[in-house]
Every structure is written in structure tokens, then in C-alpha cells.
Amino acid sequence: MALYAIGDLHLHFQSEVKAKGQIKDRIWKNHEQKVKKYCEELIRPEDTLVLAGDHSWGRNLAECEADLQFIMDLPGRKILLRGNHDMFWDAKKTEKLNELFAPRLEFLQNNFFAYRDYALVGTKGFCFEGPFYLNRRGQIIGWDEEQEAHAAKLIEREAERLRCSFEAAKTAGFRKFILFLHYPPTNILEVESPFTAMAEEYGAEQVLYAHCHGESRFADSILGEKHGIRYSLVSGDFLKWKPMKVLD
Ligand SMILES: [Fe+2]
Ligand SMILES: [Fe+2]
Numbered sequence: 001m002a003l004y005a006i007g008d009l010h011l012h013f014q015s016e017v018k019a020k021g022q023i024k025d026r027i028w029k030n031h032e033q034k035v036k037k038y039c040e041e042l043i044r045p046e047d048t049l050v051l052a053g054d055h056s057w058g059r060n061l062a063e064c065e066a067d068l069q070f071i072m073d074l075p076g077r078k079i080l081l082r083g084n085h086d087m088f089w090d091a092k093k094t095e096k097l098n099e100l101f102a103p104r105l106e107f108l109q110n111n112f113f114a115y116r117d118y119a120l121v122g123t124k125g126f127c128f129e130g131p132f133y134l135n136r137r138g139q140i141i142g143w144d145e146e147q148e149a150h151a152a153k154l155i156e157r158e159a160e161r162l163r164c165s166f167e168a169a170k171t172a173g174f175r176k177f178i179l180f181l182h183y184p185p186t187n188i189l190e191v192e193s194p195f196t197a198m199a200e201e202y203g204a205e206q207v208l209y210a211h212c213h214g215e216s217r218f219a220d221s222i223l224g225e226k227h228g229i230r231y232s233l234v235s236g237d238f239l240k241w242k243p244m245k246v247l248d
Pocket of ligand 1: 008212
């Protein structure tokens, strides 16, 4: 039995790709075939795969059908996190999605899922991504304060959702946690955030996040061990489409 994670598949079996980088960059060429191949090689029926958001370019559930079917056809148990591009997933309808797709897919938000004696908790997360203002040497000398204030509200709401997830798991008796976020736990300026604080408060062993695409963004947030917690980026292009093993 093993736990794997990967994020940002950005599937588009039915819909148009909206990011130019994804069309141009070689890493995205036939990426869904690579995902399928690696999953079939690695993941056994008793294993669990967490998909850390940005599953599909579809704008609603009907436009995501083929993409979600592709995920359903991958081996093992599949748990999905909500990404910023997952338009099919209304934040208030997570329970409905869980009813609709049970037992083929499970949707993680305001709830948790058990993996052995661990609770898998998570939410989309959020972080302020700019715009930042740079000087001639490329150093950050300021940022858009209105956007930052807007981001602070979204961060607060996501932090509440994450607390719901942790508390539901704690009430059910879980004491070991693995935390999944779609957005990185901090932005490029911060060393901590409500998400890293909560990971420490509840004693999460690992924090996994996605969303950062392209080499220039791979080091946007924490990577490796910090305050006893292991932080990993699991965006698909960073992993070259091979799911990362999180736990045995
Ligand atoms: Fe993405
Ligand atoms: Fe994203």
C-alpha cells in the first residue's frame, strides 16, 4: 500500500488549452500519455493517488467529462484537490461531487480522507502572486497593495477551510496528518503563512503543493525540511509526469 501525489494535469480532451506556455513547452507534449504510463507502472489497485488540483481546462462539468474519465481510469484510489482552474468544482458543491462520483473519485475540501493511520487533509490554499515591481537589477522593490489586500481575504477563507479539514480529522481521532494544497504554502516573499502555521500547529508530517509551472517558478516556495515538516512540490511538469511517492 502506498500514497502518491501529482498535480496540474491540465487535461484538455474536450476543451481548448488556454495557456500559451502549455502549447509551446516541450514538457507538455503528449503529457497525458506519460501520466497514464507512469501511473500504470507505479500504482497498484490498493494504492492511493492524490491529484493536487488544476485537473482540466473545461469550464464546467460537461466540458470535463473526458478529463475526469481519464483520471477515473487511472489505477488506485483517486483523491482530488481543488485548483484555481477547476471551474467545474463550485466550492459549495464538494459534497455533491462526492455523491456524484462515489466511489470512483473523492473530492477533498472541508473534509478529510483516511490513509492507514494518517488523515489526508487539504484545501486549495492561496498566496499573493503579485504584480511585484522590480528595479533594474531584478530585485523586488514593491507590489500592488490593492491586489495584496484582496489576496489576504482569499487566504483567510482558505485557512478557515483548512481548519475545518484538520478539525474533522482530529474529531475522528486522527493524530497524524499529511497536508495537501494546490497553491504553494507561501509566496516568494514570505517565509511563513497561515498554512505553514497550521501545518506546525497540528503537527503535519508533510506538506505537498502544486500550481508552480515552468522552471522559473519551481523554487517559489519552501522545498525540503522546515521546522520538522517536509515540503514538496508535486506539479506535473516539475515531476516530469511521474507521481511522487509520499508514503509507503
Ligand atoms: Fe496549474
Ligand atoms: Fe494552479
